[in-house]
Amino acid sequence: xxxxxxxxxxxxxxxxxxxxxxxxxxxIIKKLNDIISSRNIDAEPVSVGSYSKGTNLxxxxxxxxxxxxxxxxxxxxxxxxxxxxxYILENGVEKYAEHPYVSGYIENVKIDIxxxxxxxxxxxxxxxxxxxxxxxxxVIENTDENLRNDIRLLKIxxxxxxxxxxxxxxxxxxxxxxxxxxxxxxxxxxxxKYFSKLKGRLIIPENxxxxxxxxxxxVDPVDxxxxxxxxxxxxxxxxxxxxSKLFLLNKNESFFYPREISPRYHKRGTCIYIITLKRPDxxxxxxxPQVFRFERQIxxxxxxxxxxxxxxxxxxxxxxxxxxxxxxxxxxxxxxxAGPPVDSDESINFIxxxxxxxxxxxxxxxxxxxxxxxxxxxxxxDALNLELKKMDIGKNLNKLKDGIKIIKYNNSxxxxxxxxxxxxxxx
Amino acid sequence: xxxxxxxxxxxxxxxxxxxxxxxxxxxIIKKLNDIISSRNIDAEPVSVGSYSKGTNLxxxxxxxxxxxxxxxxxxxxxxxxxxxxxYILENGVEKYAEHPYVSGYIENVKIDIxxxxxxxxxxxxxxxxxxxxxxxxxVIENTDENLRNDIRLLKIxxxxxxxxxxxxxxxxxxxxxxxxxxxxxxxxxxxxKYFSKLKGRLIIPENxxxxxxxxxxxVDPVDxxxxxxxxxxxxxxxxxxxxSKLFLLNKNESFFYPREISPRYHKRGTCIYIITLKRPDxxxxxxxPQVFRFERQIxxxxxxxxxxxxxxxxxxxxxxxxxxxxxxxxxxxxxxxAGPPVDSDESINFIxxxxxxxxxxxxxxxxxxxxxxxxxxxxxxDALNLELKKMDIGKNLNKLKDGIKIIKYNNSxxxxxxxxxxxxxxx
Numbered sequence: 134x135x136x137x138x139x140x141x142x143x144x145x146x147x148x149x150x151x152x153x154x155x156x157x158x159x160x161i162i163k164k165l166n167d168i169i170s171s172r173n174i175d176a177e178p179v180s181v182g183s184y185s186k187g188t189n190l191x192x193x194x195x196x197x198x199x200x201x202x203x204x205x206x207x208x209x210x211x212x213x214x215x216x217x218x219x220y221i222l223e224n225g226v227e228k229y230a231e232h233p234y235v236s237g238y239i240e241n242v243k244i245d246i247x248x249x250x251x252x253x254x255x256x257x258x259x260x261x262x263x264x265x266x267x268x269x270x271x272v273i274e275n276t277d278e279n280l281r282n283d284i285r286l287l288k289i290x291x292x293x294x295x296x297x298x299x300x301x302x303x304x305x306x307x308x309x310x311x312x313x314x315x316x317x318x319x320x321x322x323x324x325x326k327y328f329s330k331l332k333g334r335l336i337i338p339e340n341x342x343x344x345x346x347x348x349x350x351x352v353d354p355v356d357x358x359x360x361x362x363x364x365x366x367x368x369x370x371x372x373x374x375x376x377s378k379l380f381l382l383n384k385n386e387s388f389f390y391p392r393e394i395s396p397r398y399h400k401r402g403t404c405i406y407i408i409t410l411k412r413p414d415x416x417x418x419x420x421x422p423q424v425f426r427f428e429r430q431i432x433x434x435x436x437x438x439x440x441x442x443x444x445x446x447x448x449x450x451x452x453x454x455x456x457x458x459x460x461x462x463x464x465x466x467x468x469x470x471a472g473p474p475v476d477s478d479e480s481i482n483f484i485x486x487x488x489x490x491x492x493x494x495x496x497x498x499x500x501x502x503x504x505x506x507x508x509x510x511x512x513x514x515d516a517l518n519l520e521l522k523k524m525d526i527g528k529n530l531n532k533l534k535d536g537i538k539i540i541k542y543n544n545s546x547x548x549x550x551x552x553x554x555x556x557x558x559x560x
Numbered sequence: 561x562x563x564x565x566x567x568x569x570x571x572x573x574x575x576x577x578x579x580x581x582x583x584x585x586x587x588i589i590k591k592l593n594d595i596i597s598s599r600n601i602d603a604e605p606v607s608v609g610s611y612s613k614g615t616n617l618x619x620x621x622x623x624x625x626x627x628x629x630x631x632x633x634x635x636x637x638x639x640x641x642x643x644x645x646x647y648i649l650e651n652g653v654e655k656y657a658e659h660p661y662v663s664g665y666i667e668n669v670k671i672d673i674x675x676x677x678x679x680x681x682x683x684x685x686x687x688x689x690x691x692x693x694x695x696x697x698x699v700i701e702n703t704d705e706n707l708r709n710d711i712r713l714l715k716i717x718x719x720x721x722x723x724x725x726x727x728x729x730x731x732x733x734x735x736x737x738x739x740x741x742x743x744x745x746x747x748x749x750x751x752x753k754y755f756s757k758l759k760g761r762l763i764i765p766e767n768x769x770x771x772x773x774x775x776x777x778x779v780d781p782v783d784x785x786x787x788x789x790x791x792x793x794x795x796x797x798x799x800x801x802x803x804s805k806l807f808l809l810n811k812n813e814s815f816f817y818p819r820e821i822s823p824r825y826h827k828r829g830t831c832i833y834i835i836t837l838k839r840p841d842x843x844x845x846x847x848x849p850q851v852f853r854f855e856r857q858i859x860x861x862x863x864x865x866x867x868x869x870x871x872x873x874x875x876x877x878x879x880x881x882x883x884x885x886x887x888x889x890x891x892x893x894x895x896x897x898a899g900p901p902v903d904s905d906e907s908i909n910f911i912x913x914x915x916x917x918x919x920x921x922x923x924x925x926x927x928x929x930x931x932x933x934x935x936x937x938x939x940x941x942d943a944l945n946l947e948l949k950k951m952d953i954g955k956n957l958n959k960l961k962d963g964i965k966i967i968k969y970n971n972s973x974x975x976x977x978x979x980x981x982x983x984x985x986x987x
Binding site for chain 2: 331332333348367368370371372374375378379382397399400401402403443444460461464465466467469475476480481484492493494495496497498499500501502505508554556557558560
């Protein structure tokens with residue numbers, strides 16, 4: 134039998150860590166309460182995030198929200214919020230989600246001090262962070278110690294199987310989704326059983342499939358107009374289904390511990406290109422969608438020209454690397470072009486244009502004219518270079534077009550190549 | 561202005577040829593009448609074919625039918641028919657369409673003596689040749705000298721543009737179709753105008769499109785249950801449309817004289833294979849459908865394995881040659897295989913089968929499992945050899961499988977290669 138206690142022991146903060154977090158949290162709340170009342174600000178500090186809900190794993194952050202009355206205009210609320218943040222975090226830096234906020238460290242614990250508006254359930258939010266305190270309240274009110282441990286187990290399971298994390302780069306399940314799932318199904322085991330049997334989309338509650346079109350629909354208990362699962366990709370839903378099936382067939386601790394996948398290099402007889410450029414100094418949430426789109430564009434160009442793309446992969450760290458695997462990188466000298474149907478008014482024109490230029494034809498197959506003509510652009514390198522000039526690859530990447538390199542893979546040391554050769558169900 | 565008289569002069573029999581045909585025809589009919597009455601046979605010799613209708617071109621055959629009363633059983637009718645044929649044609653040989661008949665030469669004119677049953681319009685025929693005397697009667701009764709010359713012009717035009725001939729190998733317009741078309745539209749020019757403006761199928765009369773599904777529907781005036789245009793291919797209909805459009809744009813005598821198309825060889829950067837075997841001693845009508853089907857099978861195999869076929873061509877003379885042009889003849893070392901959807905009951909089985917054998921994966925894309933595995937059969941040569949073993953390539957070709965050669969084209973001297981490089985609108 135699998136020992137969930139042991140697994141939880143490996144991942145849950147020990148007494149010392151819990152105590153340290155408690156002290157830091159209390160200190161911050163107290164300091165904020167003091168200054169808020171002395172400055173007569175209509176706001177209240179609230180601890181949110183997994184620690185405050187009791188669903189945190191080891192080395193979690195602390196998220197402290199300052200919840201302002203709606204009477205403050207946005208810019209005033211933000212500037213007060215930032216000044217309070219800097220007051221708490223001496224070396225804090227300003228970051229930007231939908232509101233600006235301050236992020237820093239106390240005793241090696243990462244702390245975010247985030248301003249938000251106070252709303253009640255069902256009220257219209259100004260920015261998405263305004264909902265966070267309601268999420269915290271919902272989870273605290275609907276869980277006990279057992280459920281919280283099952284939420285932790287689900288997070289651990291999802292992390293180990295690489296489907297955890299709501300960042301754009303991950304497109305996985307967020308901590309809040311883990312919380313809703315366990316609350317909804319009442320245990321970790323029931324959640325796994327549900328995934329293992331699930332066919333098609335995940336829809337909770339079951340009647341919300343029409344309202345939302347994403348692969349994962351989990352209506353936010355504190356805001357029925359919002360799909361809390363909108364960011365989860367179809368791939369990650371699929372991975373979670375397969376992970377759950379495999380786990381139920383072989384209940385094994387290894388499903389809770391990350392597996393190191395080492396690349397298995399082998400001869401593929403294909404043409405692998407790496408398109409690479411420097412990563413601009415822009416947050417993931419903005420850069421990833423542009424990279425995903427660029428990857429799709431390259432794939433489509435390869436397909437349209439006839440280079441027969443098979444696979445692609447991306448990697449973003451200090452550099453952006455896009456790998457594309459082609460079945461060929463040189464086209465035949467001749468290509469067959471479909472002309473108009475013989476019934477078309479264009480048919481005679483097509484014949485006149487091509488009769489002296491064609492390598493073969495014009496000729497007829499069934500009810501259409503064709504011609505074999507010389508292929509204008511034969512290599513993938515030329516095709517991509519040509520298309521790059523006219524392509525829109527996103528606001529931030531467009532500026533870096535001149536620095537793009539197209540490199541034919543040749544055992545060189547690219548991270549995206551490692552990732553490509555490490556691909557398995559969960560990677 | 562185009563000189564139709566001159567064209568007719570070039571193609572129509574001169575006085576001497578007409579006289580010779582008349583003498584031969586009269587001689588045969590007389591001889592047959594004599595022996596039929598002396599032997600007391602209930603049958604009648606009838607001259608049919610283009611000569612009898614006055615729509616013949618130079619060097620036409622003579623077709624003499626012996627029309628038997630329906631009281632004769634089939635084998636008796638056939639044996640009497642053959643004996644009469646041999647009586648007329650001393651060196652005649654027996655051939656076989658739906659009935660056996662005798663074919664031979666008199667003064668260098670090819671003569672067929674064909675037995676058939678006498679039927680009246682609307683009566684059920686026993687074999688398709690039984691209709692021929694009715695066709696002859698219909699054409700004679702519905703044409704005058706002008707229309708007959710226009711029929712000749714249409715035949716000449718169709719021959720020159722390579723859409724004439726009802727043989728399976730041609731799939732073109734028969735002489736009888738030319739006759740119906742000119743009778744229906746009242747002149748050669750009107751027929752050409754009709755084709756030049758025609759969109760979609762050719763349907764005469766216009767309301768018969770539901771009854772027959774072929775590209776050319778020309779209901780037989782002597783038998784409304786028969787589509788006289790059934791054998792015409794979509795390609796030949798298309799060619800005739802384009803030829804008519806081009807002719808109307810540039811009324812030029814060259815449309816009535818065969819054009820020599822010399823092959824234009826050029827580098828194509830593709831892989832061309834010739835599959836060749838000895839032609840069995842079987843008539844075209846039987847061998848061509850098997851060759852067309854074999855061609856299609858080879859194309860489909862190439863497509864299914866991923867060799868990306870572009871074009872194919874056949875040539876049948878003493879040998880059967882099938883040309884297939886591929887974009888590649890070697891596959892990558894690795895191929896990407898789609899497995900079951902993750903929701904399928906087969907998904908775990910697929911993972912178990914592949915997890916230790918795959919070169920990469922199993923991995924997930926969207927809602928499906930994939931695996932990259934080693935390509936088992938890499939060359940077209942191996943693939944086709946393997947498939948040939950299990951393929952049914954037709955009753956007569958199956959026997960010759962062992963003699964099939966698969967040759968990579970390399971400037972060698974195959975007729976099908978010449979044909980391939982000569983391809984244009986009308987070839």
